[in-house]
Amino acid sequence: MLSKSIEEALNRQIKIEGDSSQVYLAMASWAEVQGFEGISTFMFAQSEEERMHMLKLVKYINQRGGQAKISSIVEPVLDLSSYKVLFKQLLEHEIKVSESINDLVGIALDERDYATHNFLQWYVAEQIEEEANARYILDKINLIGDDKGGLYLFDNEMKNFTSPVTTAK
Ligand code: OFO
Numbered sequence: 001m002l003s004k005s006i007e008e009a010l011n012r013q014i015k016i017e018g019d020s021s022q023v024y025l026a027m028a029s030w031a032e033v034q035g036f037e038g039i040s041t042f043m044f045a046q047s048e049e050e051r052m053h054m055l056k057l058v059k060y061i062n063q064r065g066g067q068a069k070i071s072s073i074v075e076p077v078l079d080l081s082s083y084k085v086l087f088k089q090l091l092e093h094e095i096k097v098s099e100s101i102n103d104l105v106g107i108a109l110d111e112r113d114y115a116t117h118n119f120l121q122w123y124v125a126e127q128i129e130e131e132a133n134a135r136y137i138l139d140k141i142n143l144i145g146d147d148k149g150g151l152y153l154f155d156n157e158m159k160n161f162t163s164p165v166t167t168a169k
Contacts, residue, residue: 001065007067010061014071017053017097018054021054039086045161046090101124
């Protein structure tokens with residue numbers, strides 16, 4: 001059985017994951033319209049992943065005797081001035097999500113809820129991967145600079161992005 005405070009903290013994370021899904025959906029849609037086929041494919045897949053992260057929490061809360069809360073959708077506030085700016089925001093966003101996962105782990109430990117602590121380890125590993133992916137992609141973008149051919153190849157590569165790290169799943 002979850003304590004009220006753990007249930008509330010996990011429910012806050014449901015909202016964060018749901019918002020993440022919206023953020024990446026907005027990025028995907030922007031990239032699609034700009035003609036970045038690879039980047040949009042990547043962002044659509046990211047959006048799906050975030051939804052999966054959210055659903056995992058919904059199931060866990062309900063299985064442990066709590067009640068998952070599904071909140072309203074918030075319109076993402078994004079700077080859509082360039083693909084580079086897009087990926088910078090992706091990294092900043094993931095750093096914030098990592099902080100919220102860390103806070104959750106802290107709450108689980110404070111309450112000696114080891115089942116929740118164990119459950120959260122998947123998210124800890126996932127955040128390592130997501131931050132590493134974002135840094136890896138930003139490094140590539142910095143290498144491209146203003147080279148149009150490089151951008152074309154980069155976008156093509158993003159269609160089948162494979163993570164340089166495989167810590168979760
Ligand atoms: Fe759910 O990992 Fe990104 O936000």
